[in-house]
Amino acid sequence: MERNIPLLEMKGISKTFPGVKALEDINLSLYEGEVLALLGENGAGKSTLMKILSGVYQKDDGKVIIQGTEVDIKNVKEAEKLGISIIHQELSVLPNLTVAENLFLGNEKINKLTKKLDRKTMNSMCKDYLKQIGCNVEPDEYVKNISIGEMQMLEIVKAISKNSNLIVMDEPTTALTDTETENLFKVVKMLKSKDIAIIYISHRLDEIFAICDRINVLRDGKYVGEVKVKDVTKDDLITMMVGRKMEEQYPYKEPTNVTPILKLKDICLDGILKSINLEIRAGEILGMSGLMGAGRSEVAKVIFGEYKKTSGSIEINGKQVNINCPKDAINNGIAYLSEDRKKEGLILPLSVKENMTLASLDKFEKKTFRISKAEEKNIVDEYIKKLSIKTPSQDQLIKNLSGGNQQKVIIAKWLIQSPKVLIIDEPTKGIDVGAKKEIYDVLNALKAEGKAVIMISSDMPEVLGISDRVVVMHEGRITGELSRKEATQESIMKLAIGE
Structure with a gap:
């Protein structure tokens, strides 16, 4: 892939909370049609960095550059206007609304004559969006009746409906079955083929090797480095993440008195x-x-x-x-x-x-x-x-x-x-x-x-x-x-x- 101007650059990003230096001088770059893994232990600063990108937090220092232009993202709405969507680990769906109502929440389609919700249009558009990612859920089905995997697809459809060209996925497979995870990977590859860029956060290293192109590693709020997936092993990544070699991932002790x-x-x-x-x-x-x-x-x-x-x-x-x-x-x-x-x-x-x-x-x-x-x-x-x-x-x-x-x-x-x-x-x-x-x-x-x-x-x-x-x-x-x-x-x- 020929590298031109990155879709996203984050340079020297720092953030402090009372008593905690959450991020210090973090750098990150992302290109169109690329899946970038963001790795690090819990507390490394991954979520804080993504919340700055999506307008939830304000940075203390550094620059955010979108397609060559420096931007100041003050809130979530501004991030969405810039084509940035984030799918959180805790899915933000409302179970007592339908799939279509969730999709168009805050952006409802109104019938000009009746001044009421245009459910027919919402359901039709929702069906088209779902079809794009191969999801067969009915738009008028209540979200409480669909699976976790289908809820995850709904969150992706929300991002697509906002014309996002950068989607952050935070631990997307935590509650998914193996089949649902495979479906998610297919959707990620489809988004990639449409030049949508993805930042993928996961603790499951097998997933990183399955779908990501490059990896950025954070540790204790600091930037450790960037590597290509094809150039590293699991052990290399673990060492980068924890700052030491782990001889045993699964320490086993023989029982003595059972x-x-x-x-x-x-x-x-x-x-x-x-x-x-x-x-x-x-x-x-x-x-x-x-x-x-x-x-x-x-x-x-x-x-x-x-x-x-x-x-x-x-x-x-x-x-x-x-x-x-x-x-x-x-x-x-x-x-x-x-x-x-x-x-x-x-x-x-x-x-x-x-x-x-x-x-x-x-x-x-x-x-x-x-x-x-x-x-x-x-x-x-x-x-x-x-x-x-x-x-x-x-x-x-x-x-x-x-x-x-x-x-x-x-x-x-x-x-x-x-x-x-x-x-x-x-x-x-x-x-x-x-x-x-x-x-x-x-x-x-x-x-x-x-x-x-x-x-x-x-x-x-x-x-x-x-x-x-x-x-x-x-x-x-x-x-x-x-x-x-x-x-x-x-x-x-x-x-x-x-x-």
């Missing part, structure tokens, strides 16, 4: 789970694998009392227990980390300290029925240090932390409870390679302490890398259990599709 602790006997959940029999053992990590919708999270939520089983029994240390709500589970030494940390694990407007101690306030209660602030502060400081949580202070709002550090705060919240069984659902979803290893180290430490860990994951290398046993589910049933030696990608996939 004993049964929790048993599920013939557990059923109406229409979802069918006769689940499972033994969970202290001192090991049990990996749970399966395709989306297989019932893995539902098993976790039954154990934790969020869902009430239809039939069957749960035993802890050989004694049957009644778990009818999460409080019952907590009282029996069971902790659960949801895959959706922002909706079900955190209270975003509260601080690191408040989120970390929320489930354990009774531990800090004095005889006067007041919370001992000193004890609370000491335990929070202890876990910030123990789990290497990067935060300016324990009073920092949790929403300002990176995904990996948010996940560590949730782990700390439950570790303060000293659980016997820790269920962790998609432990490294949206988390960079450096933070992933730190979380694996925490899980291995819990295993060594004699805790039982149930790890639900859609990341096959993760399941194979740190599990002692793997249980595979298909359509609400357990289709097989594999030892660490037996577990391979092929053997797990066969069980996951019901063979």
Whole structure:
């Protein structure tokens, strides 16, 4: 591809928030019809840089140049006028509106005679846009009824409808199935063929090698460098991102003292789970694998009392227990980390300290029925240090932390409870390679302490890398259990599709 004037140049971009230098002297260039990967650990500054480009934040220093002309992007509308669209990791769709209503939100088509919404025109135009990217969703379908992958396509169509020539995709495949991810890649290649430029942010390095042309790497808010995809290996990228060589991406520790602790006997959940029999053992990590919708999270939520089983029994240390709500589970030494940390694990407007101690306030209660602030502060400081949580202070709002550090705060919240069984659902979803290893180290430490860990994951290398046993589910049933030696990608996939 002949290089002329870049579509986008960002030169010397800097941004400071109170107490944090988020970006320092960052450079980036992007050409028409190119897919540029933007890589870095959580907290490296990727999202901040993209928010400056899309008008959400204002830069403190530096230049943004579009097609050779310097621009000052003051808000999102100005960015859109310049042809810049951003598709955030948390999709900005309204579930109770139709696909067409979402597409034309803020830019509705009005019938000149009736002064009402011209739904016929909106639906027709929406269908044409969807057709361009090979999406067959009906324009009058409510968004709450479509899949996550189709919502992702809707976000892309929004960008196309605004005549964007630069689209930022932030972790676009986090919640997609393998088939939906393949469809997304086809759409990316189609956009590329139309000279639309894409900045692609992902922690999944296989995706970078599949669809990107060049890679820009940030670390701790600084520009590390730029490389061509064809010139680097995964190990090269990891070293650039974390600033050190990682000998083991998936550190595995042999279990030393394994004993049964929790048993599920013939557990059923109406229409979802069918006769689940499972033994969970202290001192090991049990990996749970399966395709989306297989019932893995539902098993976790039954154990934790969020869902009430239809039939069957749960035993802890050989004694049957009644778990009818999460409080019952907590009282029996069971902790659960949801895959959706922002909706079900955190209270975003509260601080690191408040989120970390929320489930354990009774531990800090004095005889006067007041919370001992000193004890609370000491335990929070202890876990910030123990789990290497990067935060300016324990009073920092949790929403300002990176995904990996948010996940560590949730782990700390439950570790303060000293659980016997820790269920962790998609432990490294949206988390960079450096933070992933730190979380694996925490899980291995819990295993060594004699805790039982149930790890639900859609990341096959993760399941194979740190599990002692793997249980595979298909359509609400357990289709097989594999030892660490037996577990391979092929053997797990066969069980996951019901063979």
